[in-house]
Amino acid sequence: MVLRSLGKTSKIALVAGMLMLASCSGQSSVPEKRTEFNIGWSIYAGWMPWPYAQQAGIVKKWADKYGLKINFVQVNDYVESVNQYTAGKFDGVTVTNMDALTIPAAGGKDTSAIIVGDYSNGNDGVLIKGGDTLSAIKGKSVNLVELSVSHYLLARALSTVGMSLTDVKTVNTSDADIVAAFASADSSAAVAWNPQLSVMKGQAGAREVFSSAQIPGEILDLLVVDTATIKANPNLGKALAGIWYETLALMKQQDAKGKEARAAMAKLAGATPESFDSQLSTTYLYSDPKAAVTATASPEIMTNMKRVRDFSFSKGLFKGAASADAVGMSFPGNKTLGDAQRVTLRFDSSFMQYAADGKL
Incomplete structure (x- = not known):
């Protein structure tokens, strides 16, 4: 892997x-x-x-x-x-x-x-369930590895739609556990990197609403x-x-x-x-x-x-x-x-x- x-x-x-x-x-x-x-x-x-x-x-x-x-x-x-x-x-x-x-x-x-x-260039992404745009993440709990580039990516993503980290609640989740965590009915948003990201994209209702391809370099x-x-x-x-x-x-x-x-x-x-x-x-x-x-x-x-x-x-x-x-x-x-x-x-x-x- x-x-x-x-x-x-x-x-x-x-x-x-x-x-x-x-x-x-x-x-x-x-x-x-x-x-x-x-x-x-x-x-x-x-x-x-x-x-x-x-x-x-x-x-x-x-x-x-x-x-x-x-x-x-x-x-x-x-x-x-x-x-x-x-x-x-x-x-x-x-x-x-x-x-x-x-x-x-x-x-x-x-x-x-x-x-x-x-x-x-797309190896890192923001996923949500029950929404088609990044704005739908407002108020949600977001599973991610805190203080990592996933956390940074989320902050950058939110800034593009006039929001900040105060508009969501981050849930510290290890890279080893994040696939299972996002599969839970309790999870509605997550940020991850490949290969976990590609697996999570295939989960029911998941939609990628932002990726590192949008902030190249x-x-x-x-x-x-x-x-x-x-x-x-x-x-x-x-x-x-x-x-x-x-x-x-x-x-x-x-x-x-x-x-x-x-x-x-x-x-x-x-x-x-x-x-x-x-x-x-x-x-x-x-x-x-x-x-x-x-x-x-x-x-x-x-x-x-x-x-x-x-x-x-x-x-x-x-x-x-x-x-x-x-x-x-x-x-x-x-x-x-x-x-x-x-x-x-x-x-x-x-x-x-x-x-x-x-x-x-």
Whole structure:
């Protein structure tokens, strides 16, 4: 089953809070040149190219080119993988933009997003029973994983019809329980991500009234690395960019090789090839590095990250912070959002640019 167990509620707030107390201005680690690195990953359609690349020898090919050894390590629990990265057990990790902000960055760990891999283009959605439009959700109880991107998606959806979270009652429901919860006669609305979302759409009376396809580019899936590590070891970034774009080029092929690659990714994810391809159909993969660079440098990414930041702060995910500006973010072109003296999340397009320019 392909899933992204996003933002396990209070655990995020707890970790962010503990780390915020430790450091609001980033970790002061001494850059160190190394040759071996560990990257954590968890199961999600947009992240399966990484373990497949390791299995297929693509990781070794690019690592060898730069005299490195890169290990991709699976962690069964998504939030635990991000927590382990934040604690320094991994040099990098696959993570959403919201969780990169609320866990390592809000905790003071200086983090660089070097691969903007994809955005949810329908993988997340709002469902209701007994209504045909989003406005019908007013006054209803909504099952979702609180303080996750589902919570964010609901807030964004409501804002498009002049409502806010005060117009509904959220019911914290784990991703493991949400399908059964929505099937209950007591549940009339829910927010979920695939594959649960696709199952819930098939339930009697269910109608999707909003999806992440209506807010393209806001729910991003990234590969982030420790900033001090990547500064001291730029060849790691080059190797990772090479791995990513070679693998995506292969999986996008509509021939036997491409089909074989996607089937192998599906197997690694515990999914059928058909289910995996369905997941990919609602995942906008930045397979062209030029497109990824353009997206990362666009004004929209700052607008979107401000929305994500403001929502996260409003829900208490920046523990110990007096304002949303406490966690600084930087973007290509020397642009910043929040406290420019306390930047802990950096969107670094330089390695994607190397790929775009054919200079890896």
